[in-house]
Amino acid sequence: MKSRPPSARSLLGDKLKVKITEVYKGNFSVYGLRKLWAGLKREGTDFARCTTSRLMADLGIRGVRRGKTYVTTIISDELQERPKDFVKRVFAAPSPNRLWVADFERREAISNLAVMKGHRPRSVAADC
Structure with missing residues (x-):
């Protein structure tokens, strides 16, 4: 007991909690x-x-x-049996820093999409 x-x-917090609740509701x-802070200042x-x-945290x-x-759309169930691994993947490394996992993705680059018409390369003369 205190x-x-x-x-x-x-004591000030108790008074302000009442005011905060009024403005909030x-x-x-x-x-x-x-x-809420701006509304309290307005009042x-x-x-x-x-x-x-x-005080908002105290009031919830x-x-x-x-x-x-x-x-x-899918609710996972930890007790449900997982599907079998027919590929026999092993994700255990024989020692530290020995397991390599990679994901390959193929991307094709298309070059020369933009052709600039009327463009000629210019030589720049510099004073040396």
Whole structure:
């Protein structure tokens, strides 16, 4: 048990947590750190951005992340039996730095795609 009274930082943090929760819920619970901090400043509650970040973490508040979502179509099961290796590959090296694994890829280069019309090489005279 704590025998000392709560610190000024924790008392201020408790008041600010209430304000942060109000602004967060008032904006459909989608604001992240940047917008929540700006919203608090707009309402007259001006304090450090790192304080907002710390109190948001204490409250478990996170902004909505928009962007690319990943859809997995295969759910791996670690208990499921793996397919048999009919090629008899061995990925064990007899000693350190002795295993070589390579992946070959064929690329063809097409040269002379661009033909410059009306271009003549010029000689450059330099003063020596």
